[in-house]
Amino acid sequence: MRIALLGATGYGGIETLRLLEGRKDVEELVVFSDRYAEQAIEQVLPQFRGTSLGRIAFSPLAKFHDLSLMDAALLAMPHGEAPKYVERLLDQDVRVIDFSGDYRLPSDLYELWYHAPAAERHAPAVYGLPERYREQIRTARLVANPGCYATASELALLPLLEQRLIDPLRIVIDAKSGVSGAGRNPKMTTHFAEVAESLHAYKVGAHQHTPEIERILADAWVRGREHGGGEFASQDVKVLLTTQLLPIKRGIYVTAYGQLNKEEMTTADVLGIYQTRYEKEPFVQVLPLGEMPEIRQVTGTNLCQIGVHVDERTHTVLAVAAIDNLGKGAAGQALQNLNLMLGLKETLGLQLSPWW
Ligand SMILES: NC(=O)C1=CN([C@@H]2O[C@H](COP(=O)(O)OP(=O)(O)OC[C@H]3O[C@@H](n4cnc5c(N)ncnc54)[C@H](OP(=O)(O)O)[C@@H]3O)[C@@H](O)[C@H]2O)C=CC1
Numbered sequence: 320m321r322i323a324l325l326g327a328t329g330y331g332g333i334e335t336l337r338l339l340e341g342r343k344d345v346e347e348l349v350v351f352s353d354r355y356a357e358q359a360i361e362q363v364l365p366q367f368r369g370t371s372l373g374r375i376a377f378s379p380l381a382k383f384h385d386l387s388l389m390d391a392a393l394l395a396m397p398h399g400e401a402p403k404y405v406e407r408l409l410d411q412d413v414r415v416i417d418f419s420g421d422y423r424l425p426s427d428l429y430e431l432w433y434h435a436p437a438a439e440r441h442a443p444a445v446y447g448l449p450e451r452y453r454e455q456i457r458t459a460r461l462v463a464n465p466g467c468y469a470t471a472s473e474l475a476l477l478p479l480l481e482q483r484l485i486d487p488l489r490i491v492i493d494a495k496s497g498v499s500g501a502g503r504n505p506k507m508t509t510h511f512a513e514v515a516e517s518l519h520a521y522k523v524g525a526h527q528h529t530p531e532i533e534r535i536l537a538d539a540w541v542r543g544r545e546h547g548g549g550e551f552a553s554q555d556v557k558v559l560l561t562t563q564l565l566p567i568k569r570g571i572y573v574t575a576y577g578q579l580n581k582e583e584m585t586t587a588d589v590l591g592i593y594q595t596r597y598e599k600e601p602f603v604q605v606l607p608l609g610e611m612p613e614i615r616q617v618t619g620t621n622l623c624q625i626g627v628h629v630d631e632r633t634h635t636v637l638a639v640a641a642i643d644n645l646g647k648g649a650a651g652q653a654l655q656n657l658n659l660m661l662g663l664k665e666t667l668g669l670q671l672s673p674w675w
């Protein structure tokens with residue numbers, strides 16, 4: 320396959336390079352970076368020295384013209400950049416996967432939560448969560464890769480909404496991320512000395528993944544396991560999402576709480592529902608009774624680990640999920656989507672052991 324990667328020097332882009340390196344089916348890779356234009360990957364990113372990708376030079380974005388020979392383009396740039404390239408790529412019959420939030424929401428919700436004007440969108444995008452939209456992804460021209468917190472939260476909660484087991488208006492999500500989730504450009508809030516040995520909540524009540532999660536869960540509530548494609552179902556689902564910055568490099572840890580509709584549900588009952596829901600999913604691991612996920616068991620992988628527990632005293636169900644924000648939360652999921660879009664084996668290049 321022939322792949323173009325825009326935003327190749329950011330954390331999402333570098334992880335994409337790591338996952339593509341050594342893949343025998345990559346015939347050509349074109350990488351873009353303005354900051355490192357004309358330099359070889361191995362000069363800028365020494366971890367690729369001596370690998371199949373090391374000698375490839377970054378092209379400046381000004382050289383972004385004819386990519387019609389590419390099978391797909393992966394866009395790993397900050398919000399607001401993808402729309403400058405997407406139409407041209409689609410016109411050249413190149414499939415596109417965008418890592419940013421630009422195509423995940425309708426324009427009104429985008430403007431409300433991203434505090435930026437939404438780009439004019441001619442192209443419809445499929446939401447790139449294979450565990451729910453696999454069939455739509457296979458035939459998509461443009462995929463909006465989900466946000467990292469959104470991926471973990473949705474996988475944690477989907478079975479509860481699809482089965483209508485909880486009150487959809489009172490969902491609480493406590494979410495924590497490693498610092499690489501904030502990108503590679505240095506900022507005071509992600510400076511080592513500001514985050515080490517501490518923990519703090521941020522964007523409280525205002526995190527941009529809130530409407531993304533609500534839309535996918537609403538769709539699950541209305542349609543159950545089935546998704547017919549096309550428009551999302553409209554239904555009120557409300558989540559209170561609180562995001563916190565963990566003093567680690569990689570990983571997302573989500574603890575989601577729902578109020579059970581049926582009082583007699585036990586942990587074993589809910590666990591059975593999760594096991595059935597995800598039994599055929601190659602990248603979702605539902606843990607046995609009494610076990611809870613751990614970030615180090617998913618770091619460096621495309622896995623999502625899920626543990627569930629019912630607190631019978633308060634009729635609350637807890638669904639806990641761990642992913643690597645750069646794996647299932649970004650590059651891993653993008654390559655899972657790419658495999659689907661190109662008709663390849665979905666797990667190709669993604670069956671990785673955790674670094675732990
Ligand atoms: N980090 C994460 O865990 C996740 C990130 N995402 C999303 O993925 C995208 C990339 O994130 P991440 O890798 O963390 O970001 P980084 O800040 O680490 O990297 C940004 C990349 O985009 C390029 N870039 C910066 N500004 C522009 C611009 N104006 N035009 C074109 N290219 C530009 C940079 O290239 P240059 O070499 O020129 O500096 C760099 O390669 C974002 O939209 C983010 O929201 C999604 C899920 C998880």
Ligand SMILES: CC(=O)N[C@@H](CCC(=O)OP(=O)(O)O)C(=O)O
Binds near residue numbers: 497501562564
């Ligand atoms: C730690 C941290 O700052 N994380 C980012 C989320 C990054 C991501 O997955 O999402 P988008 O693609 O929607 O930006 C944040 O909270 O905004």
